[in-house]
Amino acid sequence: MDIEIRKLTPDLAEDYARFFDTTPHNNEGNGEKCYCVIWRGDASYVGNDHWYPSSEERRERAIQFIRDGDLQGYLAYHGEGIVGWCNATADCQLGVKHLRSYWSIEEYPEDIKVKSIFCFMIAPEMQRKGVATALVERVCADAADEGFNYVEAYINKEFVAADHDFRGPLTMYEKCGFAVCAEREGRVTVRKALK
Ligand SMILES: CC(C)(COP(=O)(O)OP(=O)(O)OC[C@H]1O[C@@H](n2cnc3c(N)ncnc32)[C@H](O)[C@@H]1OP(=O)(O)O)[C@@H](O)C(=O)NCCC(=O)NCCS
Secondary structure, three states: OOOEEEEOOHHHHHHHHHHHHHOOOOOOHHHOOOOOOOOOOHHHOEOOEOOOOOHHHHHHHHHHHHHHOOOOEEEEEEOOEEEEEEEEEOOOHHHHHHHHOOOOOOOOOOOOOEEEEEEEEEOHHHOOOOHHHHHHHHHHHHHHHOOOOEEEEEEEOOOEOOEOHHHOOHHHHHHOOOEEEEEEOOEEEEEEEOO
C-alpha cells in the first residue's frame, strides 16, 4: 500500500476540510460532521465551549484552528488524495482533563512530555489496510525525535466497529508497541514509552 504520511500544516487546511466534507464517518448523525474540532490546542478554547452547533461552523473553525496551529495531527495520502486522519497533540490539556473524568489517566510531573492520540478517521474503502497503523508509527517517530517521553491514547478495551472506533483498537496499539497503563470500567489508557 502506497501511503504517505504528512504532518498537518496550515497550507493543508482546505484539503483537510474537504476530506471531512466527502468522507462518510461515524459522527454524522443527522448529516452532522465533526471536523475533529474538539481535540485541539487549549489556546483556542472559549471557556469550556469546545463544540460548535453546526457543521458549517465546525468546518470554518477547523480551518482557522489549523491555520493558527491549534489543531494538530497527521494526514495519510494515497496518491494525491487524503485517506486518513489522526489527531495527535500535546497541547490539549483540557481534552486530557475531560478524559480524566472517565478514563484512568496518570497525572505526570511537569517535566514529562506526553503526546496524546485522540482520534482517527480512515476512509471506509481504505480501512484494514494499515493506514491507522502507519499514522500511529509516524506520531511515535516524530514524538521520539521531539523529546517526548510517552505517546498515549484513551480507548475502549473492547473494540466495536462504528461505536467509538475513532479512538482506535487496542490490538492496533499493541502491535505498535503500546501497553495498557491504566484501566477503569472497560476504558483503557495505552502508552508507549519513547525513552
Ligand atoms: C478504527 C479505524 C481507525 C482503524 O483504522 P485502519 O486503518 O482500518 O486500521 P489498520 O488497518 O491499521 O488496523 C490495524 C489493526 O487494528 C485492528 N482493527 C482495525 N480495524 C478493525 C475492525 N474493524 N475490527 C477489529 N479490529 C480492527 C486489527 O488488529 C488490525 O490489524 P489486522 O488488519 O492485521 O488484523 C478505522 O476503521 C476508522 O477510522 N473508523 C472510522 C472512525 C470514524 O468514523 N472517525 C471519525 C468520526 S468520530
